[in-house]
Amino acid sequence: MAESEPLSRRFFNALMGLGFVGTLCGFAGTALAYLWPMPDAVVTSEFLSTTRGKVTGAELGENEGVVGRSPMGKVLVVRKDGALRGVQATCTHLGCTVAWNGESGEIECPCHGARYALDGQVLKGPARDPLAQVEVREETEGLRILGPVS
């Protein structure tokens, strides 16, 4: 019995150490779960909306653009030559929100000056990837975002 004592003390210490590490992991894991990103507040309305509510077709004149939220995220809708065109409004460079410039007829990013055509293609860097096109339909209730252009 006397001989096994050092061993069991060692075992006890190991057990204590393990318990301590386990406790730490428990706290860390719980904190990690607590901090895990939650799903974004879902935009349920399929109509383009801003903080002032749904955007209606009447609000959007020829050669004007509007950015709103939709189930597809932030979308820019432009009325050009009577037709509605939609693209994702988040600049592919570093995430600023783009806007329509009626004078130049281009989509512009105010952050580092990237420019896109109405179909989302990059005209000028620093952005490298195009803005994805979005299908929009004008209805009496508002501008319905239908989904990505296939």
Added chain:
Amino acid sequence: MKKIGGLLWAWFDERLNLAPLVAGLEANLRKPVPAHVNWLFTLGSAIAALIGLQIFTGILLLIYYRPGADTAYQSIVRIMDEVPLGGFMRSLHVWGADLIVIFLILHMVRVFVYAGYKKPRELTWIIGVLLFAVILIFGFTGYLLPWDQLAYWGTVVATEAPASIPVIGPITREFMLGGSEVGDPTLGRFFALHVVVLPLVLLKLMALHLFLIRYQGISSLRRTDEPDPTPNEIRAEGGEPFFPHHVLRDLTTTYLVLGLLVSLAILYPAHLGDPADPLTTPLGIKPEWYFLPAYQLLKYVPEVVGVQIPPLFIGVLVLLPLLLDRSPERHPKRRLRAIGVGAVVLGLIVLLGLLGHISETRQTIFGITYHFDIQGMPHGEVP
């Protein structure tokens, strides 16, 4: 008065045996500082004073500030417009943050020039680098709190850049933001970091830093392979006692810096822009001035590379006393090469910052208006 003091002292001394403790403290206070110690060696205590004030103004701001995407901006407006001296309090906090970074850089330069980081003070330097990193995170998290357009979009751009690192980038970003874009969860995280976590870490690191400095004493100018001078040798070489001589110098600098801070806060009150609007990005988004060099760097090199350079730079600072500069010389005159390299690195950082400052602006120089493009290159404009 004297009698009450004596009674109190007796009461505590009887229970805690304070006499040896006080004697030790006194001896430490009288320890001389080396003869070469000058005004440049008061920058550290000025920072300590600024940090004390920052905690004070921060607590006061906290009384009226309301974190939350719907409340933060309005609470700042209220502090500025309604709370007595609220605008002044906020300006003190904003300018205090800037001054801390400025004096931190000056302090680092002085420690570099006098080789204060060399053996046996590597730990003091490394804790200093950690302090520097903590202060930068303070600035980054604090920038978002007013929730105005600049705060919001500055944070969007700054958190988007690390997302370009493959695999871990996007996850890290989501974790930082608490969602896929900057929003209420982001503000909650940054707020908790800024007012609780970082102050705790900062105060612990500062205590360690200051303890090591008093314990080891300020570095001499001798080579690291020679023994440090004893207090008697320092005295013989003309070193003055830490107390009161150097402490008075520290106090003088501290008061000058406080005067500067109060003047800046009064003359240039802190600004608040339009409330954050995730649907409209305004023109002229720039990060805080001390992040401009890193921000500008991102414009010249691919983002994946660019975002790794600032952390690498911090790593280089940590390794400086351990691996990079192991020469035994301490005297600035015998370290001209190291000081030259340091000056070039600092010059490059300042240059990047200036390019960042001037890029995407219009400036009129000698009557000619130039447009500085995204990379900071001038283009003449026809009037």
